[in-house]
Amino acid sequence: MAQRNKDQEPRSKAVTSYDVARRAGVSQATVSRAFSRNGYVSDAARQRILEAAKELRFRPNAIARGLITRRSRLVAVVMADVQYSFYLTLLHELHRSLHAEGYQALLKSMPSSADIDGVIPDVLSYQVDGVIVASARLSSRASLMCRDADIPIVLVNRYVAEDDSFSSVGSDNIDAGRKAAAFLLAAGHKHLAFIAGLADTSTSADRERGFFDEVSRQSGRQPARRTGDFTYEGGSAAARELMNLTPRPDAIFCASDIMAIGAMDVIRSELGLRVPEDVSVIGFNNALEASWTCFDLTTIAADIETMSWRAVDMLTYRMDSRAPRPQHEYIKGRLIVRGSARRPDAETIQRLGAVEE
Amino acid sequence: MAQRNKDQEPRSKAVTSYDVARRAGVSQATVSRAFSRNGYVSDAARQRILEAAKELRFRPNAIARGLITRRSRLVAVVMADVQYSFYLTLLHELHRSLHAEGYQALLKSMPSSADIDGVIPDVLSYQVDGVIVASARLSSRASLMCRDADIPIVLVNRYVAEDDSFSSVGSDNIDAGRKAAAFLLAAGHKHLAFIAGLADTSTSADRERGFFDEVSRQSGRQPARRTGDFTYEGGSAAARELMNLTPRPDAIFCASDIMAIGAMDVIRSELGLRVPEDVSVIGFNNALEASWTCFDLTTIAADIETMSWRAVDMLTYRMDSRAPRPQHEYIKGRLIVRGSARRPDAETIQRLGAVEE
């Protein structure tokens, strides 16, 4: 016999619908009908087929099905390889929602958001039915490739301001910024500051906008501002700079919990100040770490579960009907009151729909 | 025309190898040869084919290829839906290693480790070439199903003591436990304690074994011990109990960073003790959070990158040759010296191969 390329050695033959058909005494087509929901099958036949299938441990081959239906029921989930727990939660929730709709998640991570072009070829050759982009900017090249292939895209926790052609779902960041401002102002703070994430992300920009709008509306002033790149180190560095200003800020709203934690660590350990007595700190996301005693971080909880199912819902909708108009949804977050920010009166807390923990 | 079931509306026709063949003036078979590495194609033909493919934006359909080759080049990555950043890093690294070998990662997460049976059907019907199980125990039912289907499994960061039939790769937990013990004893601690993870995980059991062995070898005593379930809350509760003992432990080794952090938070905030002056704390994993100023946690770094590529390597090896004998690899971790544990003399630090940060 010809020697085999070990790289190509085929797997042992699997049970197919033909085997089931033979055993159940029906045609292969009938077996197919019994497993795909469409087409009529008599109860008697279905019974025998199911039984035979169970005996043979038959499972329809999703790959073969995908080939003929042109629907792989695979959805790519694209994510830059950030390490923060928030994104793991997002990943799990997206998986849950996809699974509930009968889709599989093909994970694509990449060194940085800039490398999204590199993952698209894989995504295309595996004939995914849709793409969910989380924590990455979409390059125009990448989006063009998907459009060519007629693959819908939904952005989660992110949207592209310049290009309106993708659906997106994220937190209501403007509302969140306003809430943070209202909370801090009601607690009597005078010198507010903001630590932004990456400059060109809508998530950060909108949190900033809501925050600044509300502050200037209520107090007529502008908060101080630094950029923290959504990282712990960035948050630390930004806080270091902000706390050197005169007047020194007495409250900081951070565009993410991780930056807030970085800021707190600098404020307390490096500058020897107290939180919230000297400075109040508010974060965003309600990441796992925010509830740890060491931080006890007041924050605005992103509703990851809702975001995930809305994203999947929008995606399946577009996959099914190819609705041409992109939608945008903004899920309101809830202010979680913990100990890192001075508390305003109970009435304000209630008005903001905040919950104490 | 018959009305269409909107659920089944097919995607617009994609570019196939036939289109490329026509344009390049060759047969479809030749196009196939040009894209799969096997078979001869003249340079001239290859040139024209590649050109035509580029013009038409042709990408081979991996689904169709998988159908005929019986190799989907899909690998399922199975994970319980824990939220700790460590597992996100692991996920990214596994993806990286898989991608480097030309495999796609099919993400399967589940509510808890116990639900692994539920994900196997998906995994089977998508004809994955292999399964990597991270952060989950493998049920015997699940493993049987995979064996029936002849799908190799590799466990990462976990192994099954009772059943030797799976390959696994993890940290060298015994070595890690010994290092932690040696470090703490050399620093002059007398009353050591251990916070275990889940009772039936090898990861925790081995860390415990190494730790206990070394402690009793050097001091003739047994450390105190509590279980923390690998969670922040579990670590907190365990520390609360341990610190009530007489004599009160003056050093705690925790089977994970997250439990160590939970323990530290209780020790400092609740009991008003100082770390490391009153109690030294050592964790395991070198999770992202361990380096934060607030914790500055001395820990043993799991080498996630090496674990990932070894896991993928073992998996591809078994997929290619179906080597029957399962292998087990234990990757040594490195002790990262930070501020949460009293430091022994420089010589000990060097002898343990520890690095200061």
Added chain:
DNA sequence: TTGAAAGCGGTACCAA
């Protein structure tokens, strides 16, 4: 080196 043709394991149309 190339092309024709037979599948891979299903789905879906059509006629019975």
Added chain:
DNA sequence: TTGGTACCGCTTTCAA
């Protein structure tokens, strides 16, 4: 309600 049959897009003999 069922069976026959033509694909889905690719890989892989086999002959030329």
